[in-house]
Amino acid sequence: MNNAQAILKNPFINKGTAFSLAERQQLNLIGALPTAVQTIEEQAKQAYGQFQSKEQPLEKRIFLMNLFNTNRTLFYYLMGQHIVEFMPIVYDPVVAESIEQYNELFMQSQEAAFISIDDPDNVEASLKNAASGRDIRLVVVTDAEGILGMGDWGVNGVDIAIGKLMVYTAAAGVDPAQVLPVSIDAGTNNQKLLDDPLYLGNRHQRIYGKRYYELIDKFVAAVEKLFPESLLHFEDFGRSNAANILEKYQDKILTFNDDIQGTGIVVLAGVLGALNISHEKITDQKFLTFGAGTAGVGIAQQLMDELMRQGLSAAEARQHFYLVDKQGLLFEDTPDLTPGQKLFARSRSEFAASETLTDLAAAVKAVQPTVMIGTSTQPGAFTEAIIKEMAAHAKRPVIFPLSNPTRLAEAKAEDLIKWTAGRALVATGIPAADVEYNGVVYQIGQANNALMYPGVGFGAIAAAGKVINGETLSAASHALGGIVDATLPGAAVLPPVAKIQEFSQTIAEVVAQSIIEQGLSKEHLTDAKAAVAKAKWVPKY
Template sequence: MTSTQLHHDFEFGLDGHGEVLRIAARGSEVLANAVINRGTAFSAQERKTLGLRGLLPSGVTTMEDQLKRVYVQYRAQRSPLDKYLFLNTLHDRNEVLYYRLLSEHIEEMLPIVYTPTIGQAIREYSHWYHRPRGVYLSIDDPEGIEDALLSMGHGPDEVDLIVATDSEGILGIGDQGVGGVAITIGKLAVYTAAAGIHPHRVLPVVLDTGTDNLDLLNDEVYLGVRHARVRGERYDAFIDRYVTTAHRLFPHAMLHWEDFGASNATRILNKYRDDYCTFNDDIQGTAAVVAAAVMSAVQVSGTPLADQRIVIHGAGTAGIGIARLLVQMMCQDGVDPETARSRVWGLGSRGLLREGIAVRDFQQPFARSAAELAGWTLDLPGHYELADVVRNVHPTILIGCSAQPGAFTEQIVRDMAQSCQRPIIMPLSNPTDRAEASPADLISWTSGRALVATGSPFPPVRYNGVSYRIAQANNALVFPGIGLGVTAARATRISDSMITAAVRTVARSVDPRPAGASLLPEISGLLPLSAQVGLAVALAAQKEGLATAPLDNPVQAIYDAIWRPDYPRVKAI
């Protein structure tokens, strides 16, 4: 990290001994600023030079002591939302301590700072709002985009990552208007805690294009623009202005899209991915972690990916993203694209994607021909539902992105298991009560043969004396490492090969062969995993000529790119 001027009262930089924080502020101004405040960890000399004597208790504590104290306070919070708000308050008070606490308890706190708890926080955003954290861009003020993006004081080389949402497809709760800014803040917290992306070199952005949520529009304390969601040409012009302005101001920043609606997510990604360094976690990140679980399961099943028959129930933005990535990986293994696509069957709201029904542009490559379906045995003529597809296709992989709880019925699973020794079944819909099936049922119905990954966390399943650890296909296993690799390489784009490099790295990071073993790594080991993913992504970028930073020593480049939540040395100026 180069020297970064963030505020006229302080400056971060590097010297021969590591990170140094130069502080011009004095007294209560130091304690009021979360970026430079370290509370009772200021030494006696630092208190003297910074004018803090008398403003803190006499005792000087270490960060370790502070961590013990705030962790006890965290555990004392009664509800998940209370814990979320406690962490927010800590973030507002002492940023380094916040990230240290989060990184040391990432498995426990990830469901608090991100899904599922953040969904409740977003719903109630306008009610608990107390401090701005993020950049708010209004479709009613497109001319203000540049000023808003510059308002944090960053220079052209001082932003590595921008996470933006228009809040239309927030998690499983839909349109949440301006409150969606919290999802970008949560995402960036994970980037920092899981991969060491420097918290001062990122921007959380909400693209406030209105909301169709009438509850919000009629809430007197709602903080967003008060009109229906804007669509069409005006929306596209606003998005384009954001992309071009952000890239012009911060040319090395990766543009991360988060929780856009189905009608826009794939379209926006496809429009900009060849010209800008842009990434959609709901499409590419979800696809990558699911593909990693598939690759682990394929290793156990003994059947190559190209010979699998894959059914995706819920072939929307995420489902088709998974399908595309699996097809790309087959093609990398030497399969021609048409044959690879023929291995995937997708079901949408009208059943099997096929000729003669309305499908979205991004679904079209996976629509089956009428000739192919001739002779199928159907429960109801003209209807191609999940049970029909399983009966006729005999899938070896069944993936659920439908948000239809219980869609993987006992009969469907038993039909699948009859023709497949090690069925790979992934009910991915969140939260838990929307999962297509429970892992316990899947293991029971297949007599312990199913290889299972889920979208929500589930406890281990005990069956016939074996404890089955259920892999959670959590995007946090992938996207932080992708961001780290892109940052270290200063990649100009994110290619398919960079994504598949991440997939194969995650799949290699776990041994799924022992009985009951998880198909994916544990969340508790995110930082070392992210470093490995980052290295693979950076090397893939270099191989394709997309890296603009020197990578003569790639391992050192990744190590140097990781920010660690330690108090830097303080120099009063």
């Protein structure tokens, strides 16, 4: 490949028709492009017109991915102009379609690293080859066993890591040349994939146990060696592995698990926002989580940590939480509890012997929660009867049906407002339209992890953090939860995605400040705002 073609095929340096005449002369691009020299604004207008001409969401995504593969700067300039419109296309929910059709749609790897459990000796080489000499500061890794609402999608799940990194850059300003998506291919238990002749991953059942953890250890060691200044973000690992990995590394390296911590802190921010509206104390709430997987337990842990920061002991804080899963309310003698579930399991002696509590309706009636969070992927689980039972015992019930995509949501925001006569304080896992009820327009917050992780991760990178601890995560939640004007009628409990760039900056500065104040910066920085401003990448030629 000659030099001109190499430049035009490198998305990190390619400007396409925006190369000036002088640059074309210097880089031997004369004749390799049409004569006209365009501005990035002209290119963006042209590209957006092409985007709008695509009718189906997946077609729109394929167009954007082609632009991403060709010219990163133009892609992020365009996404910055249309972030609300593009977020669901490049990430959730349309990413689900691209994962399901990954084998059929595959054109190129988007600079991802693919690590195979069947080839552990090449972990370091795989990372090195994919990075191709770039100064990597952010790694998003998935083994795609627990993609929320989808389950196990093997190597196809790499699109989750790629989409996550897009949001990091578009929302917070992480340099796209300094990021690396990684797929850990440990096999898959998805028989549909194993039977698919086009499947691109390892064709065997998922590997667990010693061999799996040895691969993770080798991977983490390689990341630390090759990219010592990077944040390692774990995404969509299965419930049997996610917490174990986080617990092993969270006090040793700069790492973050979005399903456990990210979901937890954005829900905490939503709860804090709701309580700003209701003027109630978090220590007076009773929390019921329906769906006790990685996300549900992570949410409970984050909320419990906050209660302890408010002065409760661990034992006192734990008494505020009730976890309900497919077996019903989780008790100490419930079989096969995970370590995280055991922390919140209740004693049967707390309830009458006649109360079996094997379903959500019975649990709500017995517990009388003031905050109910859904991470169950059970569509319609928050029925009118259940919501009215909850609302009978809570002045301003806080109800967050978070499962996504839309078809898996526990309830619709419109129904929750109607069933509680406008008293419910609602956040959903997917975008929801405003709800008009009795003359009031209720804005519905989206408890989307994207509200939180870009600012958290970018702030930690900018501050050269050694670790991300509970104090820093709490500071981020308070920053996000305090953004909305709680005095407005029908106010949302969380700020809108439309302002994600603005508040990601705020969160990044708060996170950087927390790391600096705790003495956790590798560089002994003193000015958080200056550190964030210095690290921020802006899409311009």
